[in-house]
Structures are given as C-alpha cells and as structure tokens.
Amino acid sequence: MMEWTIHYIIMPLVVLSVVIFVHEMGHFLVARYYKARIPVFSVGFGREIMGYTDQYGTRWKLSVFPLGGYVSIDNQDASPVSQRAVIALAGPFANFLFAILVMMAVAMTYGAPKTPSYVVALNTGGGAYAAGMLPRDTILALDGQDIPYYTEDIKDIVAQAKGEVVTTDILRDGQKMTLSIPVRSMHKTGDFGEDNQQPMLGVVFAGNNLKLNAVNRVVDVDTEGKLSLARDELKKYLGQNIVINFGKGRDREDFVTYIDPELNKAWFNPQSTKYNSLILWDDVNVQFLPIPFQEAVTDAFELAYDACKKTLGVFYQIIVGKKDTGDLGGVVAISSMTGEVTEQAKFIGAYFIFKFIAILSVNIGFVNLLPLPMFDGGHLLFHAIEAIRGRPPSLKVKGYVYGVSIMFILLLSLIVTGRDIWERVGG
Known part of the structure; x- marks a missing residue:
C-alpha cells in the first residue's frame, strides 16, 4: 500500500507541483524584472500549508490544493x-x-x-503477417541493413520500398530466417484526424503495452468497455498467439499477439499496479546509447x-x-x-x-x-x-x-x- 501511495499519490503531486512552480516562476521573474510588487507566489490554491516571506515582501507558499498556482501582482492594470x-x-x-x-x-x-527490434504484435492486414512473421520474432535486418534496435530507419526503408517487397532477416527461437514481406499501404489517423495512408509492414515493436480497457475484442468475444471480461478472456489464452482487437474509432484493427504468462502474472493479483494492463514486452531490455x-x-x-x-x-x-x-x-x-x-x-x-x-x-x-x-x-x-x-x-x-x-x-x-x-x- 505504501508503494502504491508513493507512485500514484505522492509522485503525481510532486511532478504537478514542479511544473506549476516553473510556470509561475516565469510570471514572477518577468514581473520582478519590471519592478512590480508581488505580494504572493503560491503553488496550489486554498489554505496555506507552509510558506515564508522574503526580503521583498513576497509570501512564498504551498497551498492545500496543488492543482494550479498563481502570482499576485499589485496594480498590474496601471502598467x-x-x-x-x-x-x-x-x-x-x-x-x-x-x-x-x-x-x-x-x-x-x-x-x-533503444528498444530491441522485437515484434510484440502483427496487424492481421499487414504484409509481415501475410509473409509468416510471428509475435516474439526479432528483426535483424531489412534489405541488407542491420536493425539492432527500433529506429526511424525502419520507416525510411519501408517508405523507399514503394510498394515492393522488403527482404527481412529475422531471429525466431534462436534460428535465423529470411522473409520476403510485401509493403502495404495501411491506414493511420493523423494528429488532426486526417486519414493517412502510409507504407507499412504492419508490425508492433517492443515499447508498447496495452491497458485492458483498450482491448475491444479477444478472439471472438466482445470486451469493449468490459475490463474484467477482457482480463478473464485473456487468461484463457496464456502462452498462446491469439487475435485481439484494439484501438479507437477508425484505428480499430485486429492484431495477433502472444499472451505471455510470466509477464502477465499481475492478472492474478488485484493489488498489482499492472492488474489492468496487457504486458507485451519486458522493459528491462531497454538500453541507453550516448548521443551527441x-x-x-x-x-x-x-x-x-x-x-x-x-x-x-x-x-x-x-x-x-x-x-x-x-x-x-x-x-x-x-x-x-x-x-x-x-x-x-x-x-x-x-x-x-x-x-x-x-x-x-x-x-x-x-x-x-x-x-x-x-x-x-x-x-x-x-x-x-x-x-x-x-x-x-x-x-x-x-x-x-x-x-x-x-x-x-x-x-x-x-x-x-x-x-x-x-x-x-x-x-
């Protein structure tokens, strides 16, 4: 319980307070530059929890509701x-x-x-699935170019294929294989809701996990808006590759994914912070590489x-x-x-x-x-x-x-x- 309190109550309050403090400090520094009198600098609203008054007469305080903040400036309308x-x-x-x-x-x-180029799910309408790729495969190279990690290079290589086939080297259960993957134009909703058609392999790489409330269907059972049902249905397929549907609106699509029993043990522990999640990969495999x-x-x-x-x-x-x-x-x-x-x-x-x-x-x-x-x-x-x-x-x-x-x-x-x-x- 203490760990949950730290992660989901104390840390959010600290993070929000830091961001609010930075915002109000921007107002404060410029107002002070203009030599304005500033009676109060508050992080939060309501009753003061703690504070002090500086040599310029400004009361710096932390208030009981840390959902905002304010800098009080005297006679601002006269400026x-x-x-x-x-x-x-x-x-x-x-x-x-x-x-x-x-x-x-x-x-x-x-x-x-850098996350490994490890495949956690495949769009059933994508070229990779049609070519025989499976969840838990690792992509080693695309058209002869090594892909040790997931990078934007993958999108560039696929885009340059221009509807042709991408020769893909993969690792499956310790064995190297080569697949010829047809590049298909697939739908992707843009930031402003526009319908984009982009050349894709139809692969979901490591770095993506799901909330159970995002799962619309498990095999042939409708689970949209039914979090507990989604969890119960997924439990039936531990250790198997299955088809699930997730996404919103026009982005709802079917994907094949592996339901890992080890990564999803939290489904049997209602107290776990991952009880309502579908874990597709182990994030301990993330590596950090220096950049200029x-x-x-x-x-x-x-x-x-x-x-x-x-x-x-x-x-x-x-x-x-x-x-x-x-x-x-x-x-x-x-x-x-x-x-x-x-x-x-x-x-x-x-x-x-x-x-x-x-x-x-x-x-x-x-x-x-x-x-x-x-x-x-x-x-x-x-x-x-x-x-x-x-x-x-x-x-x-x-x-x-x-x-x-x-x-x-x-x-x-x-x-x-x-x-x-x-x-x-x-x-």
Whole structure:
C-alpha cells in the first residue's frame, strides 16, 4: 500500500507541483524584472500549508490544493499593456523552455533509449503477417541493413520500398530466417484526424503495452468497455498467439499477439499496479546509447513540437466532433500516468520520469495559451483587444466572459475526471 501511495499519490503531486512552480516562476521573474510588487507566489490554491516571506515582501507558499498556482501582482492594470502581455506570456514560455532544458540534460546524461527490434504484435492486414512473421520474432535486418534496435530507419526503408517487397532477416527461437514481406499501404489517423495512408509492414515493436480497457475484442468475444471480461478472456489464452482487437474509432484493427504468462502474472493479483494492463514486452531490455549534443538539442525541440501538435490535434478533433472529451486527461489520468512511469523507473531508471515531466510541462504551457480568461491566453486576448481599441473591455463584459469560461472549465473538468475514474475502475 505504501508503494502504491508513493507512485500514484505522492509522485503525481510532486511532478504537478514542479511544473506549476516553473510556470509561475516565469510570471514572477518577468514581473520582478519590471519592478512590480508581488505580494504572493503560491503553488496550489486554498489554505496555506507552509510558506515564508522574503526580503521583498513576497509570501512564498504551498497551498492545500496543488492543482494550479498563481502570482499576485499589485496594480498590474496601471502598467503598460505591452508589459502585462509579456508577463502573461512568460508562464507558458517558462514551461516550454523548462521542457527543452530537461530533455537536453536527460539526453546528455542518459543518452537515447533503444528498444530491441522485437515484434510484440502483427496487424492481421499487414504484409509481415501475410509473409509468416510471428509475435516474439526479432528483426535483424531489412534489405541488407542491420536493425539492432527500433529506429526511424525502419520507416525510411519501408517508405523507399514503394510498394515492393522488403527482404527481412529475422531471429525466431534462436534460428535465423529470411522473409520476403510485401509493403502495404495501411491506414493511420493523423494528429488532426486526417486519414493517412502510409507504407507499412504492419508490425508492433517492443515499447508498447496495452491497458485492458483498450482491448475491444479477444478472439471472438466482445470486451469493449468490459475490463474484467477482457482480463478473464485473456487468461484463457496464456502462452498462446491469439487475435485481439484494439484501438479507437477508425484505428480499430485486429492484431495477433502472444499472451505471455510470466509477464502477465499481475492478472492474478488485484493489488498489482499492472492488474489492468496487457504486458507485451519486458522493459528491462531497454538500453541507453550516448548521443551527441547537437542531436540532444534537436530531439528536445522535436519533443516540444510533437507534444504541442498532439495537444492541439486533440482539441481540434473534439471541436469538430472526431473525438470526445474522453481523449482529454484530467487529474486522475495525470496521477495514473505518473504512477505508471514511476513503476517503469524502478527497472530502467529515471529517464521516463523526466520525459513525462517535460511533456506535461509542454502541455500545461500550451493549454495556458488557450484564449479563455482563466488562462494566460485569455489575458493575452484581453490585452490585444485593449491594444487595438485603446481601452480595456468593460468590467461587465469581462465578468460575463469569466462566468461562462468558469462554467465551461468546471463542466469539462467534471466530464474528463469522471471518464478518467470510470476507465480505471469501471467494467
């Protein structure tokens, strides 16, 4: 119980508090640069748990509800609109900068994680399955190019095949074999819901595990939304290759995978943190290889860009009706993901904890740029209106917009949190 509390309660609070602190520190430093008086710097809302007052009269405090934070700035409305805009922008900017610096530091300390080119599942409509590849095969080479780890090189080689056959060397049960795999154009939904057709082998590599609530069907039994039933059905096939269906919407597809009895012992222990997961591979096989500084910088910026793109894509698809609010993650989701990442860290070090912190920081920075009054983006919108009109919106207009925004955020939070809880305890 103590271990669960550390992983799923204490660590999420620490991670969230760090990211919030960074965000508010961005506001604070710029406000201090402009010589503004700052009475309060708070991580969290509500009653103060602990704090102190510095020589400038700022009360630094940790409050009881660590689901946000604020920096109180005196007489801010009297300052130039450009100054207020820079202060508002500083919080999200701090989150982006922090994420990039964290990933650069992690890359230079740990290197890049490399998972083996080990096959955990095969799309039944893919060329690899048609050519006879099986779960637990390891790909050694593609068209004569060695593939010791899963890398983007695999996608490049497949793309260059242009619908032809890829000669694939594999290792199966200690024996080397060669397969001729036809490259097929397969569906993949893009970040904004667009229908992409890409040349693929139809292989799922190590590095992917599943939540049981993502399993829609086990062999011929419908398990969608029935977490306990999915677990019970999978137990029947321990030690066998079977067909399961997983994915959402247009991405639902059938895959052949091996149900490993050793990796899924948690199904017989309701107290295990992996009780509701389908474990497809053993993450102790992850290796870290050193990478040059320039690559570390590039990877850090790419991570920030990808996180922003995916977050924007989710909001866009919700607005146009391609996704529902279940694809947003609330406090429960953050807690669950942090706990799972902390569990991983026991075996492969702190790399994924730091990566998760970086992604969360980017997401919080991005969400705060949304043009809603409760967020920095809302303040920036009001500042832009003031700069254009020469005067700020009236208090009546601000009050109306704030009221509608608060109701929207509360309703969305209730829906998202309710979905989070149902997905983790339902079924």
